[in-house]
Amino acid sequence: MPTFSSKPFPTSSSTNHLGARYRRLLKAHPFALFGLPMVLLMLGGSFVLTPATAVRYEKYDRKTHALDSKQALGLGRLREGARARGKGDIREEYWRLAGQEGRLDDWEPKRVQRLPGEPDGTFE
Numbered sequence: 137m138p139t140f141s142s143k144p145f146p147t148s149s150s151t152n153h154l155g156a157r158y159r160r161l162l163k164a165h166p167f168a169l170f171g172l173p174m175v176l177l178m179l180g181g182s183f184v185l186t187p188a189t190a191v192r193y194e195k196y197d198r199k200t201h202a203l204d205s206k207q208a209l210g211l212g213r214l215r216e217g218a219r220a221r222g223k224g225d226i227r228e229e230y231w232r233l234a235g236q237e238g239r240l241d242d243w244e245p246k247r248v249q250r251l252p253g254e255p256d257g258t259f260e
Contacts, residue, residue, distance in 0.1 A: 250256045
């Protein structure tokens with residue numbers, strides 16, 4: 137019995153293996169066997185992921201949707217003397233304060249009482 141087998145070790149240069157054939161053809165046609173499958177994979181992935189992304193944004197839109205005018209009027213109303221739950225609308229607050237124009241015209245500035253010995257900031 138010989139020390140080494142008489143059957144030669146298969147190397148990558150043997151032509152009957154799929155990997156060796158692919159490497160040989162890759163040298164001859166690099167774009168067709170590497171670039172084109174990569175481009176097709178990117179385009180296909182884009183078309184597959186587009187509906188998934190749309191579902192994600194639709195779910196977000198259902199949570200935060202714009203209110204129509206009837207729904208907006210119902211928000212921020214006073215309920216039994218206390219503010220309704222949730223944040224109020226800044227535009228509604230502006231119009232509420234703007235309705236108090238007459239009250240804002242007749243006010244007088246009053247000085248704050250100072251502690252004894254503290255300068256009050258007036259010139260005598």
